[in-house]
Amino acid sequence: MLSREVKERLREYETPFYLYDxxxxxxxxxxxxxxxxxxxxxxxxxxxxxxxxxxxxxxxxxxxxxxxxxxxxxxxxxxxxxxxxxxxxxxxxxxxxxxxxxxxxxxxxxxxxxxxxxxxxxxxxxxxxxxxxxxxxxxxxxxxxxxxxxxxxxxxxxxxxxxxxxxxxxxxxxxxxxxxxxxxxxxxxxxxxxxxxxxxxxxxxxxxxxxxxxxxxxxxxxxxxxxxxxxxxxxxxxxxxxxxxxxxxxxxxxxxxxxxxxxxxxxxxxxxQCGELISTVLFTKVSGLGDDIALIDASMTELLRPALYHSRHAIENLTGTGPERAYTIGGTVCESSDIFARDLSLPELRRGDLLSIKTAGAYGAAMASRYNLHDLPQAVFSDEL
Missing domain, CATH: 3.20.20.10 (Alanine racemase)
Known part of the structure; x- marks a missing residue:
């Protein structure tokens, strides 16, 4: 997907944002x-x-x-x-x-x-x-x-x-x-x-x-x-x-x-398929059950589908390396349903890593909201990189 090819350029933009191929x-x-x-x-x-x-x-x-x-x-x-x-x-x-x-x-x-x-x-x-x-x-x-x-x-x-x-x-x-x-x-x-x-x-x-x-x-x-x-x-x-x-x-x-x-x-x-939601890892933590949680700066306000439909999107760690670990990927909204994935195996996540949430070109930005007074996500286009 596009994000993998241009990941170094993506650092120039404030996340979260939609990347369109x-x-x-x-x-x-x-x-x-x-x-x-x-x-x-x-x-x-x-x-x-x-x-x-x-x-x-x-x-x-x-x-x-x-x-x-x-x-x-x-x-x-x-x-x-x-x-x-x-x-x-x-x-x-x-x-x-x-x-x-x-x-x-x-x-x-x-x-x-x-x-x-x-x-x-x-x-x-x-x-x-x-x-x-x-x-x-x-x-x-x-x-x-x-x-x-x-x-x-x-x-x-x-x-x-x-x-x-x-x-x-x-x-x-x-x-x-x-x-x-x-x-x-x-x-x-x-x-x-x-x-x-x-x-x-x-x-x-x-x-x-x-x-x-x-x-x-x-x-x-x-x-x-x-x-x-x-x-x-x-x-x-x-x-x-x-x-x-x-x-x-x-x-x-x-x-x-x-x-x-x-x-x-x-x-x-x-x-x-032409759209990806690009997000940054803010923090990692461990739940009371011992599960690794990664909190990213995207949330259900940018991509509602996982919270609304329990839908799954492929997620890639664009910048991280190292052994894989199983993570729960959560957003910033004060709702327990603001979860993008559970038990997802990714190269070890650290603060500042860029993630791509794929297949987000449909019912992504169109369903975005300003809940918790979030800003609406911006768009970046491949022909402008």
Whole structure:
């Protein structure tokens, strides 16, 4: 990974900070676009994964669309070069002011998740004298075999329109004159590594498309979401995800007319491996149980995933040498959940050693907070070193 190659330069920056490998980002985005283009698929960057302006400007320059889940994300997407006609606005709860802003920008589509949301968008569009293009988000009730906090397509999840609501929704659409139902939207979860899950999704997409067309709808676009997982354990082995295998599942499984546009929302798979969180060892100590603890200057305020999901990230001692020891790696926040790893074997850690927490380009800086009045982490880019 990049940090190993430039570790001497990293001393020039105050930790903790995010280090982004822009060359790896380029290779990843180009690979995703190339493999998607084999089938004429349209990609949208799920900017909730990482909303750094430089990263977004680069992805926009490659011709990708944007997937947004808030009004501020729609605004950031436009500011960083994404064309409004390539922006989809998802999100289970959209404020009136956010909907109005997006309507005025003329975005590609709203992904709507409930009948009440449809009523609100119709009313706001009528006040503006426009027609809103809408894709109905369907909850397909599929288990994505991932962490329960990042499942989005199970019946108990808050996302999407449940099958039991579909008939009611269709029955009311005739009264909503400022909405054009042009698409269907699906999203079943994140960090999915079992491609068979996506084959099951294809079957649900096909069934939904047939049902809506039989009901008289003209569906021009289908958005199948994203969720492709990455290798957190040994990132060097798979710096670029297997986009070829991923898109091939949909090419084989989808049964849609060639005229229907197929859209994807990729976030984690594009940016996760290009980012590392660089931190400095502050102190080492021994717990009451005799465990070695290393306290670093990064914490859950910079990278929340381990505390929130009990997720694991590969960690490397960039500057230390000597025999390996097992450590608990803890951050500075006054919470017992502020732990990055337990029983992690690393070359002996000393005050001042630099650590790299890998695969941190997605849901890292984007989820950072100022809890304990911490400063937000800065970003360092490979092409600026």
């Amino acid at each position: 822009m060359e790896l980002l380029r290779r990843t985005v180009e690979c995703a676009l190339r493999e998607a283009d084999r089938y004429g698929y349209r990609l949208h960057y799920a900017m909730k994964a990482n909303n750094d302006r430089r990263i977004m400007e680069f992805i926009a320059s490659c011709g990708m669309g944007a997937d947004c889940v808030s009004g501020n994300e729609v605004r950031r997407a436009i500011e960083t070069g994404f064309a409004p006609k390539d922006i989809v606005y998802a999100g289970v709860g959209k404020k009136d002011s956010e909907i109005i802003y997006a309507l005025r920008q003329g975005i590609f589509a709203f992904n709507c998740e409930s009948k009440n949301e449809l009523v609100v968008i119709d009313a706001l569009a009528r006040e503006l004298g426009v027609v809103a293009d809408v894709a109905l988000r369907i909850n397909p009730d599929i288990d994505p075999h991932t962490h329960s906090y990042i499942t989005t397509g199970l019946s108990e999840n808050k996302f999407g329109i449940s099958p039991r609501e579909i008939t009611d929704v269709v029955g009311m659409l005739g009264d909503l004159r400022n909405i054009d139902i042009m698409g269907l939207h699906f999203h079943i979860g994140s960090q999915i590594t079992d491609l068979g899950v996506f084959a099951e999704l294809c079957r649900k997409v096909n069934a939904s498309y047939r049902w809506f067309t039989e009901e008289g709808f003209r569906i021009t676009d289908v958005n199948v979401g994203g969720g492709l997982g990455v290798d957190y354990d040994v990132p060097e082995m798979h710096p670029v995800p297997d986009f070829a295998a991923y898109f091939a599942v949909f090419a084989q499984g989808l049964d849609l007319p060639a005229s229907v546009g197929v859209h994807f929302e990729l976030g984690r798979s594009l940016v996760a």
